[in-house]
Amino acid sequence: xxxxxxxxxDVLAIKTVNTMEAISGKHxxxxxxxxxxxxxxxxxxxxxxxxxxxxxxxxKPGSYEAEIRFSTSSPNPQASxxxxxxxxxxxxxxxxxxxxxxxxxxxxxVFVTSSAxxxxxxMDSVEKLKEGKFTLSGIGKLAKEFPEAxxxxxxxxxxxxxxxxxxxxxxxxxxxxxxxxxGKRIPVKFEWNPTSELVETEAKExxxxxxxxxxxxxxxxxxxxxxxxxxxxxxxxxxxxxxxTVLWPETRERVVLGSLKVTSLEEDDQLLFDPNDLPSGVxxxxxxxxxxxxxxxxxxxEKRTAE
Ligand code: HEM
Numbered sequence: 001x002x003x004x005x006x007x008x009x010d011v012l013a014i015k016t017v018n019t020m021e022a023i024s025g026k027h028x029x030x031x032x033x034x035x036x037x038x039x040x041x042x043x044x045x046x047x048x049x050x051x052x053x054x055x056x057x058x059x060k061p062g063s064y065e066a067e068i069r070f071s072t073s074s075p076n077p078q079a080s081x082x083x084x085x086x087x088x089x090x091x092x093x094x095x096x097x098x099x100x101x102x103x104x105x106x107x108x109x110v111f112v113t114s115s116a117x118x119x120x121x122x123m124d125s126v127e128k129l130k131e132g133k134f135t136l137s138g139i140g141k142l143a144k145e146f147p148e149a150x151x152x153x154x155x156x157x158x159x160x161x162x163x164x165x166x167x168x169x170x171x172x173x174x175x176x177x178x179x180x181x182x183g184k185r186i187p188v189k190f191e192w193n194p195t196s197e198l199v200e201t202e203a204k205e206x207x208x209x210x211x212x213x214x215x216x217x218x219x220x221x222x223x224x225x226x227x228x229x230x231x232x233x234x235x236x237x238x239x240x241x242x243x244x245t246v247l248w249p250e251t252r253e254r255v256v257l258g259s260l261k262v263t264s265l266e267e268d269d270q271l272l273f274d275p276n277d278l279p280s281g282v283x284x285x286x287x288x289x290x291x292x293x294x295x296x297x298x299x300x301x302e303k304r305t306a307e
Pocket of ligand 1: 016017030031032033034037069070071087088089090104105106111116119171172173174271272273289292293296297300301304
């Protein structure tokens with residue numbers, strides 16, 4: 001059981017969650033980040049060639065049920081749409097099966113640091129600013145203190161809260177390895193690219209502030225129009241597999257592994273989406289932040305389910 005044995009990383013995870021709470025206030029039962037969300041169900045259909053890249057169950061011919069959650073990064077479950085600059089899409093393929101594949105992605109291609117220790121220090125600095133909210137733009141004020149955050153801050157600056165969830169691209173940020181039947185092990189970054197049929201891709205400025213983004217998403221899902229393509233961006237020997245602050249060159253090969261169609265939406269719940277929950281045929285890289293996320297998310301879950 002996770003809570004019985006705590007090592008240094010667990011202690012850092014606990015400290016990080018405590019600092020996040022100190023910055024944003026406590027919101028009982030809520031996820032400690034991405035607290036405002038909407039759950040749903042989807043169907044994933046792999047591309048005919050997907051099984052050449054990985055021996056994963058989910059890349060073999062067929063179609064697979066998925067649990068999904070759209071979220072905004074605010075730790076406040078009542079956050080307004082105006083906060084929805086950083087959006088998330090979590091997809092768990094194969095709920096209740098022997099194996100599952102969970103992808104927990106956000107709409108920026110890079111992260112602010114490659115070190116868990118530095119992330120914790122960033123949180124400490126944000127807390128000292130006493131802005132009363134946990135935002136990457138808050139960290140922006142600390143750009144001089146943390147130069148490695150430059151790429152992520154640049155990316156976040158370009159995000160618009162008014163962009164619809166169904167019109168957003170979501171990135172794994174971290175690298176994963178695809179292992180195929182021939183023993184090949186290929187580093188990739190995943191992306192969910194929107195293929196939704198949309199009349200508009202943004203909410204009107206004057207509508208923002210209420211739950212208009214989730215309302216529009218619900219309407220689009222009811223019309224059966226929300227879908228995404230799963231793309232694997234193929235890494236080369238030149239590309240870092242452990243540093244989530246680094247953008248890979250745009251010229252990298254891109255392969256469509258499958259498509260995800262959102263079939264229904266429902267009330268938010270307590271389900272944990274763990275980015276290290278992977279099937280045979282997909283492996284995590286040695287990215288320290290990726291490893292750290294599992295410890296933080298489990299601690300967040302322990303707290304919220306005990307409240
Ligand atoms: C040090 C790095 C990070 C920390 C400390 C952190 C913290 C958290 C916490 C506490 C949660 C709530 C977990 C739960 O209670 O279920 C969460 C959820 C989430 N995080 Fe992170 N996170 C980190 C990095 C990232 C990165 C790099 C991404 C994007 C690739 C990301 C995307 C998300 C998303 C989309 C959710 C919502 C998942 C859901 O719908 O349940 N996080 N994060």
